Amino acid sequence: MTLSSPIDHSLWLDCDALYMEHRTLCLQLQDNHQLNVNLLLLALWLDKHHYILPKPQWHELQQDSRNWEEKLLLPYRQFRRRSKVLLETDEYQQMLKLELMLERKSQAIILKALQSMQVKQQTDTTNSNCGNLSHYLALFDLDSRDYPSLHSQDSQ
Template structure:
């Protein structure tokens, strides 16, 4: 089976469904530990596909996505949050829509990088990913189910 054909928009649709069920915990990890939710969801999805990235691949992926998001997505997210009380509801919704577009750009970048990374790893993607944030995956087992 070739996995590269699976690394398309349908991957994110599956992740969105999972996210809706676990939104509160995902946002808590983002807010308290600066965890990248897209990469968190990817790690869970890849484990379900038994597609294991090597440990170093996760470090590389996190770094490259973090650099892009720190330049574009995160400053915009901060601006949106700061603007919330100063904008009409429709204006704020427009900002949310732009942020979602930036999230989708981030997801496209992740998919592009994913196709280039070495795999045949031996450990759970979820465990490796959380270790990058000094988190113990055993504290988040409900996400790995």
């Protein structure tokens, strides 16, 4: 089935909570492996809600979001990080707010792409705890079993 109403912009509110729970690891994966934190959080959210997105579609989402990020978000993030030592606290906070706005744009791009994809509701959820997480991490030659704290959210 093509995804429609079950997943909308409100999923990012849930993802914000997941981010707060896994912030340090998310940023480490972003910085060390160039993962897209929004896609990582989406994988966790989909697993938690028992949806499955096939592996080729994870590759497509990664490519689409990477194109957007390389044009604007990543250069801005690098600029913000380099500027930190040169700016007053309030100026730096303004830069962070702008980066968050760019992240929200990235989320909208991901959601639009996701809504045209074949996302399936899983009926047998006994072995589905980390399918999306595994698919996404595999794009970076990472194994989801190496990140057990990300699996813990499935039981909540």
